[in-house]
Structures are given as C-alpha cells and as structure tokens.
Amino acid sequence: MEEEKEKIQFELTAELIEQVQGFVESQNDKELQKLLKEFHYADIAEILDELNLEEAVYVIKLLDSETTSDILMELDEDNRERVLKNLTAKEIAEEIEELDTDDAADIIAELPEERQQEVISKIEDEEHKEEIRELLTYEEDSAGGLMAKELVKVYETWTVAGCMRRIRGQAKEVTRVHSIYVVDKQEKLIGRLSLKDLIIAKSDQKIADIAKDNVDYVNVTDEAEEVARIMSKYDLEAIPVVDDKQTLLGRITIDDIVDVLKEEADKDYQLAAGITGDVDSDDTILELTRARLPWLFLGLIGGVGAFLIMEGFQEAFGKYAVLFFFTPLIAAMAGNVGVQSSAIIVQGLANDDVKGSINSRLLKEMLLAALNGFILAIFLFLFVWGIKGEVNTALAISVSLVAVIIVAGLIGTFVPLFLDKRGIDPAIATGPFITTSNDIFGILIYFWIAKMILGI
Template structure:
C-alpha cells in the first residue's frame, strides 16, 4: 500500500467540493482514505470545511477520525456538533477512546451527551472510566474484553465468547474469572479447540497471567507490557475483579507522550508545548529555564571575580582563556551521565547499590578525564605553554569531570526517589549547576597549585 501524502492539489480539490456541496463526489473521494488520513486532511481544512466533512461522512468512520484529530481542532468541531450528534459518534467508539474525547468537554455537556447515548451499558462503562485519572491504568483501559467463568464448560464458554466478541474490535486474550468476577487466569485458544466440549474451564485455563491495577501509573503499565511483550494486559480493581484491559496501541501513545515530555524537559521546557502553540504559551514554557541559566551565568561571573588576581599575574593570565573549555566539559559530562541514568530509570535498568554506582562512575570519570587531561598537556607542548600551567588545567579538568559525572548520576536518582521526574536533570538544570561547580573548581585548584 502506498503511504498517504497530503498534497496542495488534493486539499484544493476537497475545498472545491465542499464549497460546491458536491456530497457524492466527496464521499467517493473520501472512501479511498484511511480514517487517520481523513483526520490529517481535516486538520488542514478550516473549521467550517472540517465540520462539513465530519457531518457528511457516516458515523462509523468519523468516530475513528475524531480520535486522530489534533486536540484543538477536535474541540472546535465538537462545539459545532449537537449533543445527539456527539453521542452517535461516541456510541461507535471503544469505551477508552470515548472517555478520552468526552473528558475534554465541559461537565454539563458531558452529562447531556451521556444521556443521549442509546446503549445504556456503553454509557455506564464510559461514566465508570471517567472516574479514573487519565495517567493511570484505569484511565487507559477499555471495558471491551472477552471473559469466561471457570465454572463453565467448554461448550458454554464458546457460546458466550461469540456473544461477547461482537462488541470487541480485536480479541487479544480470553480471561478467566470466578463467580465474583475476580481474575483467575487466561485461556489458550488452542486448548479450547482441542478439549472436549464437556470439560470444565477450571481444568484447562492457565492460572499465570500478568495484570495491572487500576491505580497503577501509566508508565508502570508501559513498563510491564514492554518487559513481558504483551499485546494486551488485564486490569483489576482494588479487590481483584477484572474491570478492563489495556491494549498495545494505548501504551504506544503513553511511551510517545512520555518521550516527548522528557525531551522537552531535557531541552529546558517546563510544560508540554508544540511548535504551533501561541507565543505566550511557548514563552511560559521556556522562560523559567532561561532565567535559571541567566542566574547561573551571573553566579559564574561572581566566582570569577573572586579570582581576579589571576588577571594581574601575566604568567597565569592565560587561565581565563580556558574557562569556556572547563565549563563546556563540565556541562557535557553532566548531561551524558544524567541522560544515561534517566534512560535507565525509565527502563527500570538501574540496578545495584549506590556504592556500586559511585565506584563505577568514578572509575569511568577517571579514565575519560585522564585521557582528556593528556590531550590538554599535549596541546600545551604544541603552543609552548608552561608545563605547570598545562598540568594545572589538566588536573582541574580531571576533577571537574569526576564531579560533573557524580552530579549527573546522583541528582536524577535522588529526584526519582522523591517522586520528581528525573528527566528534569538532563537539561539546563544540570548544565548550569555543573558550569558553576566547574569554574569554581578550576580556579580553586589553580590557586592551590600555582599559588597566585
């Protein structure tokens, strides 16, 4: 299948058809596209054109289109639809997608839409999902699943599965529960097909099943599914009852959003923003860290002023020229160390005691710092720099690299233990702090060795 590519010519054709209200031609044209492609088209149309297209297409298609739209565009379109029209769209969606869309609307509108949904069980399921925080397993799960009771025989089980599967888009697993709906295990389709119809499910189901709880964080759900290569995972409530399932497509969205958030934190952006957000939103997200960088820079200025006697000594005045080098090395090493630790924390790969981690980081820093220190001394020989000055710079760089690596390693670990996103330690925070420490160590060590 050729990947969809939205062209200016196609957009103009669609706009022309909308303007002339050529409904049949529009329907024929749209029939060729996947719902995600239609969402991409609507995102590029103006509000009136996008709304016209949504109202024209059948609800079965547009319900999926709504889930793929840009949030702002979706909100604007929903404002132009009646409660009944939205209820019809929601009725075609799985409960998790339906709850996600409804959660964006005002509370009064939500009640009105829920009351208009014809399938009352579907409405009750959506209301239940709205109780959960969106960043938890309860907020991610869908109510649609296939479950059988351990007290049934295989024949009854097959009949019930056929009935339940009508409401499930994709059957990943068959879950087994007791008479109180408590999760007991899972059922192998192969065992079901090769077992006598009179056999009890309790005799053939697999008791080992990975699951998550409704209160588990979305990141924990993603970690479990990634670790055990799960396409779907059941969700249980506080007393062990099966209440839903989470599928891999929802977890991919979580991983993507978490990666985007961490990337922005690493770049010094304090809240989730996009390139087309308003100037004010972008300013609020970026200015705080820029202020921190400014304060850090001013702090470095005061530190350097404390060693201004270096400037009065013609033999050591060249030390000031190495200040950017020391600051850059401190920042680079700190960011490298913190990035590795943050990635390890996200993947639950940071193992062992803090002492082992300390020894490992110090050893690595000594090796890297030693190699770079030798290069600095070699550079000093090339430019006929006094050996004592080259040795001072080299030793300072070694010390700065060790300290920067320790800060970059342990700050994320401490933040993580205190429940703060450790990704914050991979951006300007770690760079600025290491710049200040690096400059201070550089001049302090130089003062001790050279005696100025």
C-alpha cells in the same frame, strides 16, 4: 488490491489537500465522499489536521459517525478540541456511541466540565453510558484510566460449546479478542483462555478444565507506567484489570501501552532538552515560551553565578587573562559530562536496570570521568603549552579540567539517583538543571585549582 497499495503508500500532498478543499468549497459532497472513502481514518485525520476549522467540521459532518469517531480520536488534540466546540452535544454523543468505552471516556474528559454532563446525558445506549461514567471516575494515568470495558468474559462452569455460542454475541462488540477471561460466580477473575484454546478444545469440555489459571492482571489503581512495564516485560498484548476484591473490571490493550511508552519517551526527551509540558513544534509561540523560558531563566541565573565567581577572581585577570578565556571550555565540558552521566542513569532507571549501590555507581563514574578527563587534558595541555609556551599555565588549566570533569560526572550520577530515591522523576535532573549547576561548580573548581597551582 490496487486500493490497498494506495493505502499503505498514503502521502499527504499539497494537491490532495487542495482537492479536498475544492470539494468542500463547491459543496461537492458526492465526489468528496468518494475520494475519502479510499482512505484509512488515520489518513483522513492527517488531511483534516491541514484544513481550517470550518472545512474540517464540514467533512466531519458529511461522513458517517462510524468513520468520524475514529477520525476524531486520531486528530491533533488542539484540533480535536476546536472541532468538538463546533459540534452540538447531541452530535458528540453520536460519535461517542461508536467508540470503545476507553476512547469515549478520553474524549469526554477533554471537554469542559459543564459540557461533559450534557454530552453523557445524550448517549442513548444505557450500558455504554454507565460504563463511560465509571471510567471517568478513574485517574487519567492509572490502569483505570487506560482500560476499556469491552472484553469477552466466560464463567468457569460453562462448556466449550456453550461458551462458543455465547461469546459469538460478546465478540461482536469487541474489536480485538486477545484473551477470554474466566470468572467465577462472584465475577472474580480466576483464569484466561485464548480463542485458539477454545478452537482446539473438544466441545463438551468444561471451561474450568481448559482455562489457564496463571493470568497476569493489574489493579485498577496501578499507575500507567507500571502497567506499561509489566506488559512489555511479560510481552502481553492485553491485561485484565481488577479491583481489590479481584473483580474483573476491564482490560488494557497493547496499543494503549504503545502510546504510554511514546509519551513517556517524548517527555523525558523534552525534559533533557529543557522543555517542560507536552508541547510540539506546531504549538503557539506563547505555549512554547511557557515550556522553554523557565529553563532558560535557570541558565541565566547560572550564568550570573559564573559571572560573580569570575569577578571574585578578577585580580588574577591582569596577569593571567588567559585563564578567563578558557571558562567557556570548562563550563562546556562540565555541562557535557554532567548531561552524559545523568542521561545514562535516567535511562537506566527508566528501563529498570540500574542495580547495585549508589557508591559503586559513583566509583565507576569517577574512574570513567578520570579516564576521559585525562585523555582530554593531555590535548589541552599540549595546545596551551604550544600556543602560550607557559608550562605552569598549561598545567593549571589541564589539571583543573580533570578535576572539573570528575566532579561533573559525580554530580551527574548522584543527582538523578538521589531524586529517584526521593520519589522525584529523575528526568528533570538532565539537561539545563545539570548543565547550570555544573557550569557554576566547574568554574569555581577551575579557578580554585588554577590559583593553587599558579600560586596567585
């Protein structure tokens, strides 16, 4: 058990990395293998992510392909790409042979077009090869792109005893048996069974009699997000995938869905922060610039818009310079309220719990914004009045603030709902997009109302 304690408490220390680098440098294969044998493949992947390319390739070539195929799957995508470039097509094919079809297809899909065929042709297991070829034909973000061909399938006419005997063979190839799928002679999915049901049943019972016929499934063309929604709503750990004729094609397991959910959450989070594309903090400065600059440019345009508005009101500056000093406050409040209201709608849409009409949403947000705005305006009024002693100016600024907050809340609520109705991902509406448009509208409304109240 001592070994196990280490596994859970695995920590990526500088010493450990140095130790591995030392063994690689001195080509001390025996010690290196002994050291790495202790670790889970996910941990070894973490170590390799810290090595340079040459060292990482050395380790990959040293270990057996059963371990290294799993390590490859866990590497950072960029690092995997670099490592694969340094392996021959034959070596990659050997890794592929060890992987389940879904992972195998994912790795091959990452290779450059011309290498894909070369690697596939080097796969020895003909069935594996054909299955991978099939999986590569599906869209990446579809049920077909997520599914694996490995599953346990039985025919309805079999007996429990016969079934047990035959699935012993099938099960060896399947890492985790979640469900046993029951098909008819035409390979159509007609039910499911758990291993537990099989163990509890009498050995002479017919599969058709003990199978559950309420089996959830998805179509091979369904979107990954939809599959994730169904699996998490119905608490499924695996779901079979069928074609339009109900033919059983594969199955999707919950671990793939965990990845889909994580990616979705990451993407929405980044969009809200004004970052496009799937970047992480370890990407290059150029990649990060490409993800960040367009949104900053949008902000720049918004700022120029605000400048033009303020210049339009320039004449008022002489007497009421103080109005201009509050524009950053107005812009900030408009932006913050917009982001808050859009974020809550985007999240509600993602979790599928935004119900009721757009109008009732807008009414609710208006009341909410009015309440928040009123409370904030009281403080602002007291501050301006106290510091400037001008009731009118204080009133003009506070009343405008309430109006700006209400409009900002309405825009923040309306835009994502509108985009969603149009079939556009509402997540793009949060962050810089809402902030920028609210800055401009906010400042415009602010000066209009202030002008009216002050009678400029």
